[in-house]
Amino acid sequence: MxxxxxxxxxxxxxxxxxxxxxxxxxxxxxxxxxKFKLCVALGGIPGILGTLGTEGxxxxxxxxxxxxxxxxxVNNKLDAQTAVKNxxxxxxQKCSAVIMFNGRPEVNPTIAKKLSKAxxxxxxxxxxxxxxxxxxxxxxxxxxxxxxxxxxxxxEKWNCQPDLVLQSQASGAGIVDAMRTGGMIxxxxxxxxxxxxSKIKVFEGNGEIAVAQPAARDILAANPTxxxxxxxxxxxxxxxxxxxxxxxxxADYDVLAWGQDGNLIAGDNVNPDLKGSxxxxxxxxxxxxxxxxxxxxxxxxxxxxxxxxxxxxxxxPCPVSxxxxxxxxxxxxxxxxxxxxxxxTLYALYCPK
Amino acid sequence: xxxxxxxxxxSPLNPRRIFLGSGDSGxxxxxxxxxxxxxxxxxxxxxxxFSRTTFNAVVFNMCILGVxxxxxxxxxxxxxxxxxxxxxxxxxxxxxxxxxxxxxxSTLPLLIASVLLAGIIGLINAFFIVxxxxxxxxxxxxxxxxxxxxxxxxxxxAMVNPNSWIAGFGTSYSLGVPSAWWPxxxxxxxxxxFIKYSRPGRRVVAVGGNxxxxxxxxxxxxxxRVAIFFFASIIGGVAGxxxxxxxxxxxxxxxxxxxxxxxxxxxxxxxxLAGGSGNFLALFISVGFLSTVPTALVFFGxxxxxEPFFQGLILIIAVSxxxxxxxxxxxxx
Numbered sequence: 001m002x003x004x005x006x007x008x009x010x011x012x013x014x015x016x017x018x019x020x021x022x023x024x025x026x027x028x029x030x031x032x033x034x035k036f037k038l039c040v041a042l043g044g045i046p047g048i049l050g051t052l053g054t055e056g057x058x059x060x061x062x063x064x065x066x067x068x069x070x071x072x073x074v075n076n077k078l079d080a081q082t083a084v085k086n087x088x089x090x091x092x093q094k095c096s097a098v099i100m101f102n103g104r105p106e107v108n109p110t111i112a113k114k115l116s117k118a119x120x121x122x123x124x125x126x127x128x129x130x131x132x133x134x135x136x137x138x139x140x141x142x143x144x145x146x147x148x149x150x151x152x153x154x155x156e157k158w159n160c161q162p163d164l165v166l167q168s169q170a171s172g173a174g175i176v177d178a179m180r181t182g183g184m185i186x187x188x189x190x191x192x193x194x195x196x197x198s199k200i201k202v203f204e205g206n207g208e209i210a211v212a213q214p215a216a217r218d219i220l221a222a223n224p225t226x227x228x229x230x231x232x233x234x235x236x237x238x239x240x241x242x243x244x245x246x247x248x249x250x251a252d253y254d255v256l257a258w259g260q261d262g263n264l265i266a267g268d269n270v271n272p273d274l275k276g277s278x279x280x281x282x283x284x285x286x287x288x289x290x291x292x293x294x295x296x297x298x299x300x301x302x303x304x305x306x307x308x309x310x311x312x313x314x315x316x317p318c319p320v321s322x323x324x325x326x327x328x329x330x331x332x333x334x335x336x337x338x339x340x341x342x343x344x345t346l347y348a349l350y351c352p353k
Numbered sequence: 354x355x356x357x358x359x360x361x362x363x364s365p366l367n368p369r370r371i372f373l374g375s376g377d378s379g380x381x382x383x384x385x386x387x388x389x390x391x392x393x394x395x396x397x398x399x400x401x402x403f404s405r406t407t408f409n410a411v412v413f414n415m416c417i418l419g420v421x422x423x424x425x426x427x428x429x430x431x432x433x434x435x436x437x438x439x440x441x442x443x444x445x446x447x448x449x450x451x452x453x454x455x456x457x458x459s460t461l462p463l464l465i466a467s468v469l470l471a472g473i474i475g476l477i478n479a480f481f482i483v484x485x486x487x488x489x490x491x492x493x494x495x496x497x498x499x500x501x502x503x504x505x506x507x508x509x510x511a512m513v514n515p516n517s518w519i520a521g522f523g524t525s526y527s528l529g530v531p532s533a534w535w536p537x538x539x540x541x542x543x544x545x546x547f548i549k550y551s552r553p554g555r556r557v558v559a560v561g562g563n564x565x566x567x568x569x570x571x572x573x574x575x576x577x578r579v580a581i582f583f584f585a586s587i588i589g590g591v592a593g594x595x596x597x598x599x600x601x602x603x604x605x606x607x608x609x610x611x612x613x614x615x616x617x618x619x620x621x622x623x624x625x626l627a628g629g630s631g632n633f634l635a636l637f638i639s640v641g642f643l644s645t646v647p648t649a650l651v652f653f654g655x656x657x658x659x660e661p662f663f664q665g666l667i668l669i670i671a672v673s674x675x676x677x678x679x680x681x682x683x684x685x686x
Contacts, residue, residue, distance in 0.1 A: 045509075046506070046509035203656065204657050204658050208604060209599075209601060209602050210599075210600050213600070217413055217414070218414075218648045218650075218657065220406065221406045221409075221410035221652075222402075222407075222652050224404050224406050240601060244524070247524050248413055248523065248524050248531065249406055249409055249410065249413075250406070250409075264601070271515060271601055
């Protein structure tokens with residue numbers, strides 16, 4: 001009788017613990033009974049490979065194949081309506097988990113409702129949505145790494161005495177801008193701590209050459225004695241603009257520009273004005289997603305972390321100089337190689353040590 | 354003696370008449386005073402404003418805006434109200450010149466083909482405006498959006514080869530000023546003389562100023578309107594070549610940056626939105642003034658974020674002045 005009451009107590013305790021578990025964990029385990037099926041909703045951005053792009057995600061596919069999972073892909077085509085329709089398709093396909101990139105986040109709450117109703121866990125890349133695991137680049141680390149790398153050049157070449165530091169921000173990007181461009185200044189100051197604030201000129205470059213270039217030209221005109229110019233920014237385009245502006249105004253400028261995102265330094269798009277950049281390897285994000293997917297498939301869904309400030313997985317940024325970037329193959333080759341080695345990441349394969 | 358001097362004054366070869374035209378000197382002088390006042394205030398605020406670097410910065414600011422404004426001004430002058438799609442030929446030419454360069458085309462065929470293809474946008478506009486008689490604002494707004502969307506689908510972005518002649522053109526100097534400034538200067542002179550002193554030019558003004566009278570006198574309104582929208586797009590295409598020279602990474606969305614300043618330049622120059630009135634030398638000064646504003650703002654310690662505010666403000670003031678001027682003319686008439 002005593003034994004029976006003891007076992008009832010254990011059952012009651014276990015039930016209580018089960019009830020206290022976060023809803024997401026019970027949601028995630030609900031789909032793991034049959035063969036696990038990984039579904040990917042591509043972003044549909046032209047010119048980018050992997051989940052964000054249009055041509056499929058060979059890394060996610062290879063990882064699923066290696067694990068014996070089913071695999072299914074749809075393309076959101078950068079279109080809100082398509083993304084919502086795709087959500088219905090993913091439900092009908094009985095996906096066990098979804099990797100999502102939707103460049104039209106205004107419909108993400110609608111999609112989230114549909115997928116949550118079907119108890120399908122979602123991993124989202126770079127765009128946060130409550131209830132979806134957030135996977136993205138560590139923007140602050142990216143900023144600081146780029147800033148430190150630039151700082152080393154500034155110290156080596158100018159003994160930490162630049163005439164001007166141009167900070168090309170994109171205020172529309174909000175916290176991402178604060179982490180990346182602000183992080184670059186933090187990183188720069190780690191190497192050159194005595195850099196006076198008066199030498200840092202912040203301006204709106206919007207992450208576009210066409211915006212950053214004329215704005216930087218005007219700042220350079222207003223500082224006619226400044227010739228040793230360091231440039232930081234939210235992305236490569238945001239720092240190439242000011243570097244080009246200096247070249248337009250005269251040959252006597254000496255510019256050290258270090259970007260973010262690696263868009264204009266690696267592969268076949270190398271810009272001569274960049275001294276370096278920080279690569280994120282967007283096309284290889286899915287290699288990181290398996291950290292979460294393996295746990296979901298095993299019925300041990302991880303704790304929900306759905307914000308950029310509290311991410312489930314952070315992708316490690318890789319600072320590279322222009323010289324180092326030459327040895328990094330183009331994105332198609334990188335992805336093909338990663339698909340052959342699905343247990344690795346692009347950082348592990350290509351980031352210079 | 355008096356007769357001779359009158360003859361000289363009215364002669365088409367009189368340099369004063371060529372550059373000022375008749376009745377526009379007041380506008381030109383007022384704009385010059387405005388521009389000089391801005392320069393003077395900036396110099397008083399910070400003497401370093403008066404420097405070669407500032408001059409070059411302003412000149413670079415003028416290059417793309419100046420060419421685009423000429424295309425826009427032709428549309429306004431001919432009574433086409435406004436062409437809100439000029440950003441499309443700008444980006445299309447930029448992307449096409451990169452595409453053709455990458456395929457090994459030589460300079461001249463590349464330039465001609467990409468600029469002519471940009472002219473297609475103008476022909477599409479003209480078809481809807483002239484054949485279907487739809488409001489030009491609606492048509493060009495539509496082609497602007499549709500064209501921008503299509504460019505995004507087709508190109509995403511175009512990368513200008515840093516070793517190409519286009520990239521070199523964007524940083525080179527000719528006769529002491531940025532090379533990219535010359536297309537604007539040459540276009541201004543050519544279009545000014547064409548409008549003032551050629552028969553087709555004067556007909557463009559007539560079509561815009563008094564279409565009924567123009568039609569009665571045997572001018573084909575349709576033919577002139579088609580031609581103007583076509584040439585406006587061609588000029589937008591030329592601006593696209595300069596844009597490609599400045600911007601190693603061309604994004605389809607970038608063209609819209611010029612829409613507001615381009616309209617502001619045309620209205621500030623005194624081109625009547627009702628058509629039939631305007632001077633291209635005044636337009637040159639207006640572009641110079643608007644290109645000096647962002648540089649001056651930085652010297653006054655204001656962030657570049659203030660630039661759209663001032664551009665919008667200038668546009669509102671200029672449009673109000675235009676409305677007052679039109680009202681005055683109607684009252685007098």
